Amino acid sequence: MGLEISDVSLHYGRKQILKHINLQVAAGEILTLFGPSGVGKTTILKLIAGMQPLQSGALDFRGDFSQERTILVLQDFWLFPHMTVFENIAFGLKVRHVNTTQIAQQVQAMITILKLQGLADHFPDQLSGGQQQRVALARAIVLKPKLLLLDEPFASLDSSLRQKMHQLLLELQQQYHFGVILVTHDRDEAFELSDRLAVLIDGEIQQIGTPQTIYEQPQTRQVAAFIGGMNFLAGIIQGQQFQFESQEITVVNPNQLTGPVQLVIPYEVAASLSHSGIQAEIVSLQWQPSGVLAHLRVGQQTLVLTNIQGELHPGEVVYLQFGANLQVVAN
Numbered sequence: 001m002g003l004e005i006s007d008v009s010l011h012y013g014r015k016q017i018l019k020h021i022n023l024q025v026a027a028g029e030i031l032t033l034f035g036p037s038g039v040g041k042t043t044i045l046k047l048i049a050g051m052q053p054l055q056s057g058a059l060d061f062r063g064d065f066s067q068e069r070t071i072l073v074l075q076d077f078w079l080f081p082h083m084t085v086f087e088n089i090a091f092g093l094k095v096r097h098v099n100t101t102q103i104a105q106q107v108q109a110m111i112t113i114l115k116l117q118g119l120a121d122h123f124p125d126q127l128s129g130g131q132q133q134r135v136a137l138a139r140a141i142v143l144k145p146k147l148l149l150l151d152e153p154f155a156s157l158d159s160s161l162r163q164k165m166h167q168l169l170l171e172l173q174q175q176y177h178f179g180v181i182l183v184t185h186d187r188d189e190a191f192e193l194s195d196r197l198a199v200l201i202d203g204e205i206q207q208i209g210t211p212q213t214i215y216e217q218p219q220t221r222q223v224a225a226f227i228g229g230m231n232f233l234a235g236i237i238q239g240q241q242f243q244f245e246s247q248e249i250t251v252v253n254p255n256q257l258t259g260p261v262q263l264v265i266p267y268e269v270a271a272s273l274s275h276s277g278i279q280a281e282i283v284s285l286q287w288q289p290s291g292v293l294a295h296l297r298v299g300q301q302t303l304v305l306t307n308i309q310g311e312l313h314p315g316e317v318v319y320l321q322f323g324a325n326l327q328v329v330a331n
């Protein structure tokens with residue numbers, strides 16, 4: 001059961017937007033499309049929903065997945081302004097000729113689940129952003145989708161409301177077991193909600209994997225840079241030995257690169273002081289709620305780290321050992 005997208009490419013005029021996209025989403029899975037603005041994420045959702053004709057490649061809906069049971073919730077979610085909350089949620093059921101008693105029952109159930117009690121007679125402009133967002137979700141979920149396509153659904157909400165909506169989405173998804181393809185720019189949202197992340201850059205999927213794999217083992221410099229919060233240390237790789245600034249350490253080299261490369265060091269990687277490892281001078285320290293932010297100098301290059309265990313003093317030279325394997329990517 002699920003959806004398989006095979007070798008989908010798309011042009012708008014002469015401009016190629018999507019290049020040979022291959023993706024699968026399974027029942028009950030949350031797959032996130034993550035990438036810079038304009039890379040074609042919304043276009044992929046529109047292709048799946050049938051709002052944009054396929055130019056090449058194939059969409060294969062399997063088991064009880066189908067385009068009819070796929071619902072797209074767009075970024076600005078377009079509630080009907082002249083309809084009440086009840087009527088907005090009921091709209092899709094009416095179009096599908098569901099009888100009035102069943103509509104009343106199903107809409108009422110959605111109102112309860114999405115905590116919209118007391119608002120059934122309100123119009124969209126009488127609702128807060130979070131309430132409008134819950135109506136948009138209710139309107140989609142009442143149609144019992146197998147696949148829900150969400151385009152930046154929480155972008156307009158403040159961070160505490162966004163957190164609540166994340167929780168609600170996870171609860172709804174467990175209850176109704178639909179697959180989700182989520183589009184977001186927000187790294188924390190992508191990490192929090194996704195079973196798998198697909199990183200799109202320049203119209204191509206550069207990497208697909210769990211949030212942890214993408215964070216700890218980015219395949220390319222572009223992926224690491226887009227994820228953000230990463231240091232890049234330039235040097236030379238031979239086998240597993242990385243030489244930089246007159247130093248050498250053992251690293252992971254999954255793509256068996258040779259010659260000039262970049263070592264990727266996440267700001268948040270656990271680091272401890274030791275007698276060996278990367279030699280660095282502490283330039284400055286800055287307190288933050290999540291830990292002390294250390295600016296370090298490694299030869300001619302700089303590093304930012306937020307998770308160093310031990311007593312730190314500006315001006316001191318330290319040796320750092322890392323709690324995770326560090327990996328190199330091509331320049």
Ligand SMILES: Nc1ncnc2c1ncn2[C@@H]1O[C@H](COP(=O)(O)OP(=O)(O)OP(=O)(O)O)[C@@H](O)[C@H]1O
Nearest residue numbers: 012013017035036037038039040041042043044185
């Ligand atoms: N109907 C259209 N005709 C021509 N170009 C289009 C059309 N729709 C989108 N585009 C262009 O295609 C590219 C991809 O658009 P799309 O909305 O899919 O990107 P996105 O990754 O979702 O961006 P964002 O994150 O900003 O929403 C953009 O350059 C956009 O300007």
